[in-house]
Amino acid sequence: MGRSALILLVLVVLGGLTLWYVWQGWQITYLSSKVIASRLECDELLAHRDRLKLEVIRAWSLENIERIAKERLGMKKVPPKTLRLPPP
Numbered sequence: 001m002g003r004s005a006l007i008l009l010v011l012v013v014l015g016g017l018t019l020w021y022v023w024q025g026w027q028i029t030y031l032s033s034k035v036i037a038s039r040l041e042c043d044e045l046l047a048h049r050d051r052l053k054l055e056v057i058r059a060w061s062l063e064n065i066e067r068i069a070k071e072r073l074g075m076k077k078v079p080p081k082t083l084r085l086p087p088p
Contacts, residue, residue: 058064069075 066077070077
C-alpha cells in the first residue's frame with residue numbers, strides 16, 4: 001500500500017468521523033426540540049384536564065342541579081316540613 005493510499009484512507013476516515021459528529025449533533029438538537037415540544041404539549045393537556053375537572057365539578061354542583069330542575073323541568077323548591085315521628 002502506497003503513501004498516497006494511506007493518506008486517502010486517513011482522509012476518508014476523518015471525513016466519515018466528521019460527518020458522524022455533525023449528524024450526531026443534529027440528532028441531539030432535533031431530539032431536544034421534540035422533548036421540549038412534548039413537554040409543552042403535556043403542560044397544555046394537563047391544564048386542559050384541570051379545566052375539564054372544574055367543569056365537571058360545576059356541572060354536578062347542587063346549585064347547578066337546582067337551576068336545571070327549576071328552568072328545564074319546571075320544578076319548584078318546596079320549603080322543608082317538620083318531620084313528626086310516631087311515638088315508640
